[in-house]
Amino acid sequence: MRSRxxxxxxxxxxxxxxxxxxxxxxxxxxxDMEGQWRRPKGVENQWxxxxxxxxxxxxxxxxxxxxxxxxxxxxxxxGMGTDPxxxxxxxxxxxxxxxxxxMEIIIQPKVTHILIEYLSMLRRIYTDGRDWPAExxxxxxxxxxxxxxxxxxxxxxxxLEVETRNLKGPRAFDASGIPLHADNETVVKERIFLDKxxxxxxxxxxxxxxxxxxxxxxVLKSYTRVRNPIWVESICPEGNPHVRIxxxxxxLSADGELMPAKKxxxxxxxxxxxxxx
Amino acid sequence: xxxxxxxALLASGAxxxxxxxxxxxxxxAMFDRANPVELEGTVREFKYVAPHSFILLEVKDTDGSxxxxxxxxxxxxxxxxxxxxxxxxxxxxQIRLMVDPLRSGAPGGAWNAGKVKxxxxxxxxxx
Numbered sequence: 001m002r003s004r005x006x007x008x009x010x011x012x013x014x015x016x017x018x019x020x021x022x023x024x025x026x027x028x029x030x031x032d033m034e035g036q037w038r039r040p041k042g043v044e045n046q047w048x049x050x051x052x053x054x055x056x057x058x059x060x061x062x063x064x065x066x067x068x069x070x071x072x073x074x075x076x077x078x079g080m081g082t083d084p085x086x087x088x089x090x091x092x093x094x095x096x097x098x099x100x101x102x103m104e105i106i107i108q109p110k111v112t113h114i115l116i117e118y119l120s121m122l123r124r125i126y127t128d129g130r131d132w133p134a135e136x137x138x139x140x141x142x143x144x145x146x147x148x149x150x151x152x153x154x155x156x157x158x159x160l161e162v163e164t165r166n167l168k169g170p171r172a173f174d175a176s177g178i179p180l181h182a183d184n185e186t187v188v189k190e191r192i193f194l195d196k197x198x199x200x201x202x203x204x205x206x207x208x209x210x211x212x213x214x215x216x217x218x219v220l221k222s223y224t225r226v227r228n229p230i231w232v233e234s235i236c237p238e239g240n241p242h243v244r245i246x247x248x249x250x251x252l253s254a255d256g257e258l259m260p261a262k263k264x265x266x267x268x269x270x271x272x273x274x275x276x277x
Numbered sequence: 278x279x280x281x282x283x284x285a286l287l288a289s290g291a292x293x294x295x296x297x298x299x300x301x302x303x304x305x306a307m308f309d310r311a312n313p314v315e316l317e318g319t320v321r322e323f324k325y326v327a328p329h330s331f332i333l334l335e336v337k338d339t340d341g342s343x344x345x346x347x348x349x350x351x352x353x354x355x356x357x358x359x360x361x362x363x364x365x366x367x368x369x370x371q372i373r374l375m376v377d378p379l380r381s382g383a384p385g386g387a388w389n390a391g392k393v394k395x396x397x398x399x400x401x402x403x404x
Contacts (some may be wrong), residue, residue: 078307078380088328101354117354119328232354239326241349251307251385254321254333255345259383263305 036229078262088236093141138168308377326362373398
């Protein structure tokens with residue numbers, strides 16, 4: 001009697017599963033990208049890690065090379081140049097993939113999430129076959145559509161191809177301030193895959209198409225896996241001492257007052273404050 | 278501002294690595310990496326926060342007065358993975374550290390975890 005009831009329950013469950021069109025998520029079809037992914041030891045946070053921090057040789061147009069060089073002059077004098085993230089706005093794409101602090105990749109059937117500890121950035125890569133939305137507000141992380149590829153035909157996906165559009169700015173490639181175009185028409189294409197020889201190494205081949213560039217800029221980012229990681233909350237506004245007022249960037253003192261960051265920096269304009277006569 | 282009572286002033290920037298965190302999310306060019314100074318003082322407060330930790334350090338000036346420096350360091354995301362916690366420094370701790378000072382001359386600067394010790398020579402994080 002008990003076994004008949006059990007069979008009936010199982011049969012009902014099977015019917016319900018089939019009728020709802022539900023398909024079990026076969027995680028064996030996907031690469032194992034669990035754990036924490038970090039920049040390898042010794043790798044800094046420049047965009048092209050195959051080149052030194054101060055010799056990125058970005059393929060910028062003449063206009064944007066001039067902007068970049070003006071940025072370097074401002075930075076040398078103590079300013080922030082064209083790197084906007086001192087205000088705690090997110091890196092956005094493609095810079096987020098510098099992975100200044102570690103990331104986690106969570107693969108689900110219809111979407112892959114990338115959680116980046118630095119500035120608590122979140123990427124959603126939709127893999128449900130959807131088309132680009134007709135209308136979507138732009139964002140720093142953009143709108144990403146991806147497709148899993150089984151390159152070697154072994155029945156298991158090994159590459160996630162991603163395209164990201166619909167970005168907003170301002171954005172730079174890295175902390176040196178290499179700028180992306182103010183028109184924010186950037187398109188980023190990626191191929192994300194585990195290293196064939198060492199599955200604890202992850203690669204992201206990133207191609208950036210942008211009107212600040214003379215040609216698509218291709219870089220290969222790599223990360224190493226940590227299986228038992230610690231995660232640290234990173235809420236930038238909590239302790240950010242850098243304050244932008246007008247065109248000037250100041251720093252807060254130990255007692256919370258404004259300090260100049262550059263030599264000879266003027267104080268802010270107090271025109272909206274009633275000054276004692 | 279009177280000159281802080283520094284233990285040693287290292288003038289040769291070519292020989293000294295920067296005191297600033299190597300992996301800042303923004304430019305640290307407002308800090309003078311070529312001319313680091315060594316400060317010794319008393320911790321007023323250790324702010325273990327994103328995006329960067331801060332040591333508020335009371336440093337005695339040459340005229341006997343004191344100035345509280347606002348010293349920007351690595352993020353908890355970096356420090357935690359080197360063994361630091363919010364309790365690694367407490368108010369009253371006497372420390373000595375290398376600092377890249379603000380170019381403006383205001384009492385601020387940058388430090389990194391590899392260049393700070395207790396005044397008696399002990400490392401901040403146990404050996």
